[in-house]
Amino acid sequence: MSKSDLEKRTVMSPDGEPIEINPLQDYFCDARPKVHEPVLPIFEKFLNWARSESLWVLGFGTGCGAIEMRPLMTPRFDAYRFGIQWRPTPRQSSVFIISGYLSVKTLKRVIRSYEQMQNPKFVIALGSCTINGGMYWDSYNTIKRLDHYLPVDVYIAGCMPRPEAILAGFEKLKELIRQGKGEGANLYAQNFDWYKANQKKIIKDWDMPDYNW
Amino acid sequence: MQFELKHIAYGLLTLFIVLNYGLILQGIMPKIAARVGRRYGIRWYQPYIDIIKNHAKRSKITHGVMYYLGPVFRLSGGIGLLMFMPVIFGSPIFGNFSFAGDLTLVLYFQFFGVLGMALGAGESGHPHSAIGVSRGLSQVTALELPLTLGVISIAMQYGTLRIADIVAAQQGGIMNWTIFTNPFAGAALMLSFLGSMGRAPFDVVLAPQEIPIGPPTEYHSGFLGVLQLNRAIFPVAKLILFMNLLYGGATSWPELFIKTFFIYLWSVFVGVAFPRFRVDQSVRWFLGVPLLFGIIAILLI
């Protein structure tokens, strides 16, 4: 589908009459995200333990931090013994690592992938560019504060953090999940309008549905 | 044999033991591969935690009715394959629902699961699923040829289509095993076993570097949990089938564990030593040497 197919236009229907179509509105569903409450506390403790021991990370390297994720798969740092696996599809993964700077073009794709992940999901922000813009603090094309666009659970500071620091960040994330504070997806659903307004302010050619489930 | 309600309980007990064995095997094999590569590797109880986590996801997306039924078909293929085979020979508890003619039923159940998965993955609408499904089905079709020829040769050799009788005829010493009395059929079956295990060189269907995960691309949370359960049951059922046909069956659980472990190691050894085939190369390979072994096995009986 090219860009010109997504605009409002008038086409001929099979009956021979001209009709107005608006593809962005007609083809895409306009459901909003729902808040999924946790279950009974005693079950939730056990389920949170299981979620923390098996973290499946989406293999999408968004910035220059992607090169710091690769050593974790090698024998020297070996993240597999902590239960961390890399999955290629957002449907099956529960952790999204935003590694490094995030340009406006990548943010659109990141939002599309993030919204396809299932509840509960967690976001780890790597590097100082996600905290306050880092090295690109006066750039016209990168975002400065990640938590105005996505709910973030753990920030790992550094430019780039060493693999030991990333493993310590995963340990912190596991503690947060076990305490029951890994509710980023519910936060996103509750403040959906605010996040969406921030995202639409900088992504000017919005040709996706509002919520890409 | 008569059907009584206690057979259902025995069947569930067999299923429970095989499920645990499959999950532990799934955890131990990557551990062995990691220790060979000087790593610590994943924990041996990691598959349990993965299945609990997948079922504990709070939200699901559905693409339609066939998408729901895909994992159900696959799991029923795995359980069906297990239930119609004698697991422990000579035991009334673990003999399952074996009957005369169950060899052909077992061959049918092997293909049934893959077809159901193909329908489900097709409904999900993802182009990667469609590519993975076409690759997987062509590979399975190619490896069914030497498998069927070898099985027919074994059935003609023993004059029966009942697996329990085939196992009974192999008792009484190692030299009675089919792999020594009918080596060509054994070779054809072991070579097609490599293809059905889904390891290198035949893992182009699910390899993450080739195609993002192939058929189960759109499957997540509860659906993926069901598929993972099947992934534990189905390989063990296939291993038990090969053990019954070629290696004299098992008369006790420890003997079954040891024999299936070594048959699984055969596919792991080949897997770590060879690179990956493309789909047309693997189809051409299956229609070469293994088919030749199968034809010779039929001619020599």
Next chain:
Amino acid sequence: MIMNTPLDNIKTVFPNADVWTQRQELYHMSIPKEQLVALVTHLKEVEGYLHLVQLTAVDWIEKNQFQLTYILNNPIKKIDVMVKTFIPRDNPTMETIHHLWEQAATYQRELREMFGINFPGSPRVDKPFILEGWDDIPPYRRDFDTKKYAEETYFPRPGRETHDPKEFMKKKLYPDEI
């Protein structure tokens, strides 16, 4: 010492070109805008500068001009030459050289997006290159204040301040002078 550069015979063909030497492998040439494509074609076909290394632009806002720099390389003799030309800053256009080198189409697309220099006839020159949905002035121009744009559009985190020792001591020792 080599007194005549390998490019001296350029001056016989193009009398308007100024040639000067930076070092033995690097020469600079400057030529008016209308003869640039002819010079570059001559360098490629006759002199053997087969490789286009880069095409970039510099914004001389005081002189109200853009300077385009073409860097060519001779792989056999291993000599680089930088060919410069000046084009006016209002409504800038330039002839395209994508018929000589295919990769010039991408360089020209980047210049169109980042500086606003139009290359009519270059393939895909209107497609957005890096910025999608950009509606401000082209960002590499020097009258585009990128810091102000970043502060207004994105949400900078408060607390970024400088600790210059000179400012700190001045405030401490001479609090009356502001």
